[in-house]
Amino acid sequence: MTQSNSECPAPGAPDFRYEAHENVGSTNSLCFERARSGHPGRLWIRADVQTSGRGRRGREWSSPAGNMFASLLLVDPEPADRIGELPLVAAVALAEAVDKAAGTLQLVKLKWPNDLLIEGAKLSGILLESETLAGDRQAVVLGFGVNCVSHPPLSLYQATDLRSLGYQVSAESLFGSLSAVLAEKLAVWRQPEGFRSIRKDWLGRAAHLGKEITVRSAQQEITGTFADLDERGHLVIQQADGRQRTIYAGDVFLPGV
Structure with a gap:
């Protein structure tokens, strides 16, 4: 150094x-x-x-x-x-x-x-x-x-x-x-x-707000619509059945990527 x-x-x-x-x-x-x-x-x-x-x-x-x-x-x-x-x-x-x-x-x-x-x-x-x-x-x-x-x-x-x-x-x-x-x-x-x-x-500045995204972590892969950020900045996605899920960690991809 x-x-x-x-x-x-x-x-x-x-x-x-x-x-x-x-x-x-x-x-x-x-x-x-x-x-x-x-x-x-x-x-x-x-x-x-x-x-x-x-x-x-x-x-x-x-x-x-x-x-x-x-x-x-x-x-x-x-x-x-x-x-x-x-x-x-x-x-x-x-x-x-x-x-x-x-x-x-x-x-x-x-x-x-x-x-x-x-x-x-x-x-x-x-x-x-x-x-x-x-x-x-x-x-x-x-x-x-x-x-x-x-x-x-x-x-x-x-x-x-x-x-x-x-x-x-x-x-x-x-x-x-x-x-x-x-x-x-x-x-x-x-x-x-x-x-x-x-x-x-x-x-x-959100790139994918309102769009369908896939979030991948070591444990799982979840697909849904990027709905919001919660009050602490976690990702909120809405799944096809209407339920919302809060994501605390993972990598975001567009479908098919």
């Missing part, structure tokens, strides 16, 4: 700190190293290249130069009983950051829980991980990977990148937008009813 620059205020979010690296194994893993060493959190780590990037469910995440790789460390984020809402907070923030950096409006749609889509193709990945530290402190890391200039072939989904769509957005400029927007969204989320606003913003 190369040496980082010293910590400095994060772009557009002076209450957060920021480290920049040329090459790391994983920005998420480095955040956890900082947490175990006693860092108080609110720390961004960004890298030009990751050699061991990972996605949800242990999948590999391709991390070539030119794309954006950044992770945010939060220690004991409050409210602790609503940490499960953070993936949707992160998705809304990243979608707005892409619009801000690209000069677009509602360019990005959201696929539950936190994938960004443009014209049905996957633009990014968001990975939330947590770990209990010494003294019962809770480290939560939000990791972001965004295809700015290139995209890998994916076995499960079609992928895309901003440059191939005609948008010239550097990893650095996108990170600056994300740092500022996510600080604002976290401040909203911490309010007693703050997730209502986040949920509304998420649904405003």
Whole structure:
């Protein structure tokens, strides 16, 4: 791992700190190293290249130069009983950051829980991980990977990148937008009813709302109409018999995919 620059205020979010690296194994893993060493959190780590990037469910995440790789460390984020809402907070923030950096409006749609889509193709990945530290402190890391200039072939989904769509957005400029927007969204989320606003913003970008979808998990596969998000951000689907089911985890696909 190369040496980082010293910590400095994060772009557009002076209450957060920021480290920049040329090459790391994983920005998420480095955040956890900082947490175990006693860092108080609110720390961004960004890298030009990751050699061991990972996605949800242990999948590999391709991390070539030119794309954006950044992770945010939060220690004991409050409210602790609503940490499960953070993936949707992160998705809304990243979608707005892409619009801000690209000069677009509602360019990005959201696929539950936190994938960004443009014209049905996957633009990014968001990975939330947590770990209990010494003294019962809770480290939560939000990791972001965004295809700015290139995209890998994916076995499960079609992928895309901003440059191939005609948008010239550097990893650095996108990170600056994300740092500022996510600080604002976290401040909203911490309010007693703050997730209502986040949920509304998420649904405003929902890619498959009202459409038939299939949700696959390790245990089951369920098909129905994407009806809503519940008050905690879980997926609500209506099945053919009219019954509604709440889905807490899984991968969303369109029928036939």
